[in-house]
Amino acid sequence: MTFFHGLxxxxxxxxxxxxxxxxxxxxxxxxxxxxxxxxxKADNVGLGFVxxxxxxxxxxxxxxxxxxxxxxxxxxxxxxxxxxxxxxALQKKIQPWSRS
Amino acid sequence: xxxxxxxxxxILVLALPWLGWRLLASPDLFRAVVLFMSLGLLMSxxxxxxxAPDVALAEAAIGAGLTxxxxxxxxxxxxxxxxxxxxLDDAEKREEERQIPPEKRRRAKPVAYGLAxxxxxxxxxxxxxxxxxxPVSPGGLGPEVAxxxxxxxxxxxxxxxxxxxxxxxxxxxxxxxxxxxLGVWSLTRVGQPLQExxxxxxxxxxxxxxxxxxxxxxxxxxxxxxxRAGGAFQGGAVLAAAGVLLLLANATVVRQIPSxxxxxxxxxxxxxxxxxxxxxxSIGGNLLEYPRQSxxxxxxxxxxxxxxxxxxxxxxxxxxxxxxxxxxxxETSGESSAGDGEEGEGK
Numbered sequence: 001m002t003f004f005h006g007l008x009x010x011x012x013x014x015x016x017x018x019x020x021x022x023x024x025x026x027x028x029x030x031x032x033x034x035x036x037x038x039x040x041k042a043d044n045v046g047l048g049f050v051x052x053x054x055x056x057x058x059x060x061x062x063x064x065x066x067x068x069x070x071x072x073x074x075x076x077x078x079x080x081x082x083x084x085x086x087x088x089a090l091q092k093k094i095q096p097w098s099r100s
Numbered sequence: 101x102x103x104x105x106x107x108x109x110x111i112l113v114l115a116l117p118w119l120g121w122r123l124l125a126s127p128d129l130f131r132a133v134v135l136f137m138s139l140g141l142l143m144s145x146x147x148x149x150x151x152a153p154d155v156a157l158a159e160a161a162i163g164a165g166l167t168x169x170x171x172x173x174x175x176x177x178x179x180x181x182x183x184x185x186x187x188l189d190d191a192e193k194r195e196e197e198r199q200i201p202p203e204k205r206r207r208a209k210p211v212a213y214g215l216a217x218x219x220x221x222x223x224x225x226x227x228x229x230x231x232x233x234x235p236v237s238p239g240g241l242g243p244e245v246a247x248x249x250x251x252x253x254x255x256x257x258x259x260x261x262x263x264x265x266x267x268x269x270x271x272x273x274x275x276x277x278x279x280x281x282l283g284v285w286s287l288t289r290v291g292q293p294l295q296e297x298x299x300x301x302x303x304x305x306x307x308x309x310x311x312x313x314x315x316x317x318x319x320x321x322x323x324x325x326x327x328r329a330g331g332a333f334q335g336g337a338v339l340a341a342a343g344v345l346l347l348l349a350n351a352t353v354v355r356q357i358p359s360x361x362x363x364x365x366x367x368x369x370x371x372x373x374x375x376x377x378x379x380x381x382s383i384g385g386n387l388l389e390y391p392r393q394s395x396x397x398x399x400x401x402x403x404x405x406x407x408x409x410x411x412x413x414x415x416x417x418x419x420x421x422x423x424x425x426x427x428x429x430x431e432t433s434g435e436s437s438a439g440d441g442e443e444g445e446g447k
Contacts (some may be wrong), residue, residue: 077306080306084302
């Protein structure tokens with residue numbers, strides 16, 4: 001019990017930097033496409049670790065199932081909304097940023 | 101108190117007024133809407149921290165989600181309106197500016213600010229005074245509700261208060277929502293679809309995946325409302341979110357719902373609520389005083405039908421106008437009508 005609890009905490013702590021870097025990316029990256037990249041990629045992995053950690057700490061199986069469902073739903077929603085935002089940006093003819 | 105949670109609470113307390121100020125001070129309306137939605141989410145978190153999961157659910161679903169969607173659709177309409185009226189508007193503005201001398205305009209501002217500030221201070225003083233005057237009852241009405249729980253037919257105290265003890269409040273709330281939809285329908289008709297907004301395959305398949313799930317969740321929220329956090333408004337909000345998704349994806353299902361059916365769906369919840377209130381009186385009790393043995397069944401029936409109607413009403417508000425009549429329909433590509441139709445009955 002306590003071993004799983006500790007492992008869960010470690011997983012959550014691993015997940016947090018992904019959220020932080022995703023947020024920094026959102027704030028600092030130059031254009032909409034790179035920001036989307038930072039946000040969705042980082043959040044998905046970060047949330048995956050947080051969900052894994054919470055699932056390890058959960059006391060009942062249905063809590064684990066609910067956590068997995070939440071993770072799955074967020075994955076679907078964030079990848080779909082990322083696609084939609086990028087698509088809308090392309091339709092508005094926003095040029096992707098380049099260093100030159 | 102746990103120091104980590106205390107730290108979290110302090111951040112929440114600081115972030116809420118800051119977000120509120122940014123939202124009010126933002127000159128960009130789109131940014132204001134986004135800030136409003138984040139404020140709603142933080143508010144929902146605050147309710148969770150205050151051990152009020154029912155309010156948190158309602159705040160997240162209605163306050164942050166649906167109201168945000170309503171604001172966004174209003175914003176889009178506003179932009180369309182402004183684009184078509186810009187030329188006229190500019191001419192009018194220039195005319196106005198010529199008529200008011202500049203020194204007068206500059207003087208009007210501090211006076212207006214001063215008046216607003218005065219009003220604000222007076223109201224705050226009044227509010228503080230009434231707060232001080234209010235007699236404090238330790239523990240509120242919680243203990244009394246707990247004593248009477250056995251007679252309500254439900255296990256959740258919130259649901260007991262909302263649908264049994266103070267059922268007429270909820271009845272009036274449902275009526276207010278109904279009136280709002282009536283108001284919107286009598287003002288406008290749904291707009292023409294924009295050509296560039298043809299939804300892609302991703303949105304379509306997302307909607308196909310999520311809408312059935314959302315209907316299940318809505319039913320679950322209504323069902324679980326009798327014993328835990330949940331209820332008609334939360335379930336209705338999730339149902340409405342499914343409707344909004346369908347409207348966004350321009351799904352053909354939504355477009356084909358006849359408006360008579362929509363009207364029935366709007367009326368169904370309020371009507372049944374009202375009828376059961378009258379029925380309770382005719383049985384011999386007071387308004388909404390359910391028979392003791394079957395109170396739970398009454399509440400469940402009222403809640404599920406009301407949730408369905410709330411869902412349709414909120415989605416209709418998002419659609420922003422009455423649907424096209426078959427006779428008034430000029431072309432088959434008319435804007436999708438409101439609501440989410442028969443699928444809502446899956447509970």
